[in-house]
Amino acid sequence: MVYIVSWDEFVDRSVQLFKADPESTRYVVKYRHCDGKLVLKVTDNKECLKFKTDQAQEARKMEKLNNIFFTLMARGPDVDLSEVNGKEQMETQSVKKGSGRKQ
Amino acid sequence: MHRPPNKFSPPGGFRRADHQILYPLCDSREKKSLQCLTICKEYPSEVLLQLDPFLNELTSMFEKSKEKGSVWVTLKRSSLKSKLQKRKLSSAGESIEYRCLIRATDAKKTISTSVGAKDHLRFQASYATILKAHMTALKKRERKDRKKSTEAEKKEGTSTTTKPKKP
Numbered sequence: 001m002v003y004i005v006s007w008d009e010f011v012d013r014s015v016q017l018f019k020a021d022p023e024s025t026r027y028v029v030k031y032r033h034c035d036g037k038l039v040l041k042v043t044d045n046k047e048c049l050k051f052k053t054d055q056a057q058e059a060r061k062m063e064k065l066n067n068i069f070f071t072l073m074a075r076g077p078d079v080d081l082s083e084v085n086g087k088e089q090m091e092t093q094s095v096k097k098g099s100g101r102k103q
Numbered sequence: 104m105h106r107p108p109n110k111f112s113p114p115g116g117f118r119r120a121d122h123q124i125l126y127p128l129c130d131s132r133e134k135k136s137l138q139c140l141t142i143c144k145e146y147p148s149e150v151l152l153q154l155d156p157f158l159n160e161l162t163s164m165f166e167k168s169k170e171k172g173s174v175w176v177t178l179k180r181s182s183l184k185s186k187l188q189k190r191k192l193s194s195a196g197e198s199i200e201y202r203c204l205i206r207a208t209d210a211k212k213t214i215s216t217s218v219g220a221k222d223h224l225r226f227q228a229s230y231a232t233i234l235k236a237h238m239t240a241l242k243k244r245e246r247k248d249r250k251k252s253t254e255a256e257k258k259e260g261t262s263t264t265t266k267p268k269k270p
Contacts, residue, residue, distance in 0.1 A: 027177070029176045
């Protein structure tokens, strides 16, 4: 399967995927306590992005991603993601579409 | 194309791994659709809950799956309306209200809830608490901390040697 190695790349691509097709994109989290493994998947039924880990640190990053997706899905894909904690840093770093805000 | 009956499959029929026998009417397409029907019947129906009962059930799912098994949580944007209702709403000029559909399963049962824009912050916080409390089997980054400290030492060592000479 398409496992992405870089966390930031996974987040960027999955948000892009969602914004491109909010109707069919879903975010799946699978956790196995017995194996101590966490797998994240974002797919729009055409393209699939996956990320797997066994690190507690990545679980904390996943919580931030959860917040991002909750906001996107509940409020809509056009919502300003700078409200979500931690996303603002990534947005200004990777996607330089910001209107020259705090840097 | 029908396979000749043998001791593993009943005549004219098809025995699945779980001993469910399907009798296809004509071709393999029918067989596939019959298989799908029986699969859907076997999985218990999804239970739509309110936010707090959902969180309680999710907690118990995590607790049950500690020895073995997985817990899947799926997030999807949905308006919870059929295509027909959507068409009616858009033709009437009304905006369709979207919610975040959250499903959780441990392969035995599935629970779900839907979160709107108003409740999503509260749900987000409770959900994060549950995850933090249960995802304890993941490794903590001890090795990489050691690596970082050794890398830092190395960097200090090289920086003193590779300082450029000022003219």
